[in-house]
Amino acid sequence: WPRIKLDDGEVPVVAHLLPRTTYPGAMLGNRMFPVLTADGRLVMLSAPKHTTIKYPDNRGGRRLLILGTDGSVPKNFLGPKICPMVGGFGHIALSPDDKYVYATGFVSSGKRGKGPCNVVYRVALDGLAGSKIIIGRMYQAGKGRDGLNDPQGIATDKGGNIYVSDYGNDRIAVFKPDGTYLDEIPVQRPDTVHVSRKTGAVYVMQIQTRGKPFTDQHYYVSAHNWRAERVIKFGSLADKTEKAAFVNTLKSRYGGGAQMALDLSGDAPALWVTGLRYGRSPIFKVVDGGDKLESMGAPIDDLAKKDKARYLGFIGDVTVTGDKVISRHPAFGMHTNTSFVYSAATGEYVGTYVPKKADGKDENMWSLLYGEMIAGADGNLYVNSRSNTIRRYDADGKQIPFASTGTNVIEGFWHGHTRTAGMFIDEAGTIYVPAAAANRKLERMKIKVVGADGKVRNENLIEVHGARMGGIAVDREGNIYIGDQAVPRDSRIPAWFAGKLPADSAERHPSNDYKQYASIFKFPPSGGKIVADKSGKYVGQCQYDPTRLTVKDALWVRRLGYNGSHGHEIGCHCETTRFDLDGFGRLFVPDVFRFRVYVLDSAGNEITHFGSYGNMDSRGPGSPVPSPEIAFGWPLSVECAGGRVFVADLVNRRVVAVKFEHAAEATCSIP
CATH class of the missing domain: 2.40.128 (Lipocalin)
Incomplete structure (x- = not known):
């Protein structure tokens, strides 16, 4: 499948950020009905535009997507087109000889929708014969032998007869392989x-x-x-x-x-x-x-x-404190107050982490959702949650009160939606946190500095206009590193990918996705600004009509990381990269688009990088796929601790721990 040649190897094309796919057109809905061929191919129907993505990469309409059950991708992954773009979950069935696919369940929905399509399509799986309607008439409800009324599910028997869940007629309507009426089974509300x-x-x-x-806008909502x-x-x-x-x-x-x-x-x-x-x-x-x-x-x-290993689901953050790696935090879609804990040395599951209330009872999960957990250099854990609050706990989940409030909660640090823009806590317990003026008001962000007592020391250390933020770190000299979707106006797509991307779809994928490539800015302890300026050389929110920006007082800028704009066209701000500094002041930054982690010195120069594209079978020597030794499917977050680097590999549902050895070693005496 399409790969991009870089100076030091190849990487897959990121076809669409939000579904995290390297295949064009791979848009799936929230009710899927795949079928399996006798030779081990998994056939699915692409999703309609009613998904939460406004501009999905549909590649010309509703079509079949074909994968191997062993994870392989056939050359005809983008299978034959069924019909022009139309709504409905869509159901499919295979003929007994696997030569044909039948599809139904299409609906023209929305305020101006025409309603159920009321037809069944047939298409050759190899794509040599085009799709055609063999049962029903488009948008015309029928009954008896004459048609269908809101058909949903579909199946075939060993003789090739076609069974259709005719929801509006309270029956399973049965047709011969050529589409002529055969019989029916009465049943109310079949799906x-x-x-x-x-x-x-x-x-x-x-x-x-x-x-x-x-x-109704909630027609597709399963609830x-x-x-x-x-x-x-x-x-x-x-x-x-x-x-x-x-x-x-x-x-x-x-x-x-x-x-x-x-x-x-x-x-x-x-x-x-x-x-x-x-x-x-x-x-x-x-x-x-x-x-x-x-x-x-x-x-x-x-x-x-x-399963004692406690395999992980959505891995947005990785938090390391002492000898513990804490992950699978409370998040959108993961309604729980409990995180999993693993040994930092071995990766073995060792238990759970549950923040506590003042009375020692488990914290209410709603107090922890819609944010992220950060390990402070002071040894405490901080939860930036509910789009507004910061909560402080010790390594065992006990509340650590702020002197200014008398509780472990301070408020006034707005962001919005399901993940904030990051947070950093130094050894003294000083908190550096990007904050908006109100919920989801992200056009003007400010980095606030909060003392260990919970009092705000600086309301506006760094100000950012018109660009989405993601990730923050502070070195021992007080320099601030921030991730931001502010990029040079003349190179919205990074130079190493420019001119190498495959042709765009009508929805401008994948070029719009590569415009989400972020930048890392280093500012001095005195701070700086990224502000709106009509003559600015930088732009923010690059896939839209971009905001022109000027960067003031930055020490250096490097094009790295991923900051999706807050919206459903391309990405979601709940997935933005997190980077970290190690004890030597080296900055470790994940690069989703190149499936690796970069290591920078304090001047922004690349020291090295590690990792390459691979799936969860790649776990080094002795694993099912031993090469590459360090593989990432979607490196999103990095945390440095104890001489190791811990990487949240989202698509592969795991945390990858990497230990560095010295290339050279010398010993000297200390007088």
Whole structure:
């Protein structure tokens, strides 16, 4: 797949930042229905524009995406196009010989939407035969033999007949391979459907009546419209009687997505069922026992509970204190007050870290969300959360009060959304924190300096206009390093990538993504400014109509890091790089776009860099893929501690620890 040749090797193209993908068009929705070919290819349908990304990289409409189940990427990864861009989650099914894909579930949504497309498409998986409608008429609701009304799920039997969940007609409509009507099975509010090619049994996910129409902005929200009621088994197309049912007994105020997959690999057919409640729905294994659908519990969850390694999910931050590495902090989508703790020396899971209230009880998770945890050089841990507050705890989670407030909380440090712009705490407990005037008012940021007593000593050490910030560090001389999306006006795309990117899509990917490349600025202890100036040589928020900027009093500037603009077009400010200084004053900065970490001296010169692109199988000698020895899938944050560098590798869901050895060594006596 496309790679870019640099002076010192090759790197994959970052096709789109927000989904963190190196493949064009790889946009996935929040309800996916992949299918698997006999030769081990995973086929998915690309997402519509109703995702949280305003300008996804759609590459011409709704199309198939093809991957190997072993992680390989076929040459035809960008599979055939199904239809022009239109909404709806979309469901797909394979013909028994894997030559064709059938697709339905498309909806023209929104205030001006036309509603369900009411058709089924057929396309050759190899792309040699174009897509065409074989069932229904576009935007015309039908019934009986004449069409469909809001079709959703789709499946095929061993004879190639096509089963469609005809939600609006309360039935599973069945058609011959050429699209002519064959039969139907009455069932209220059907969604996903599967057919056993061994027994002919038909399994239907029945949902509650959808509460939001296609014109509503919440139509796609699983919490409102896709609430699982039960899974029904019908004998076959010839025997339409209900044989068994699995009832959703999980209590939830909202829906969870209503997902179901059929597994024919065992002696008895099994269904994997999830999305039964809002948030943290288990994945149940439901075995077909003939006259009953029997839940065998949640074996995947059970295995996870037994897993002593405690594998990580979203890794935005890595916090190191003493011999502990703390990660998987409370964050958006991770509603918990608990972080995982690992040994800094071995990486073994050793327990959890839970901040405490003043009475010793566990802290409320809502007090910790929407921020990040930082290890201070004073040995304490700081949580910048709720877009406004800073909380201080010791290494065991006990509150450390500020003298100015009498509590461990100080307020007035606004940012917004789900992650702040970083924070640094020196050995004296002095806090350096970027802050806005109010929630999400990020056009004018100021770095505030707060004493260990919680009192603000400097309201405006560094002022930043019109550019998003991400990352801050302070050396022992008091010099301040900040990450900022302020870049030279004449090189919004860095020189080492300029002219080497593949052609843009209509949504301007990948060029807009590479304009998110940030800069590292070093300012003296007296501070400085990055301010709006119509004649300025720098620009901020580069993928939009950029703000012209002038940089004042910076000691040097290096083009490194990633600061996504706050918005859903390209990236999200909850993913911005974090860098750190080691005990020798060397600055370690992750570079997402080159899949490595750079090491700079105090003058901004590159000393070295380490790491290259690789997946989670690459873990050095003895691992399944021993080369590269130091591999990153998405190096986002760096922390230096104890002679090691700890890197949060987000896509690979891990923390990578790197230890440096000396190239040369000498001993001298000290008088």
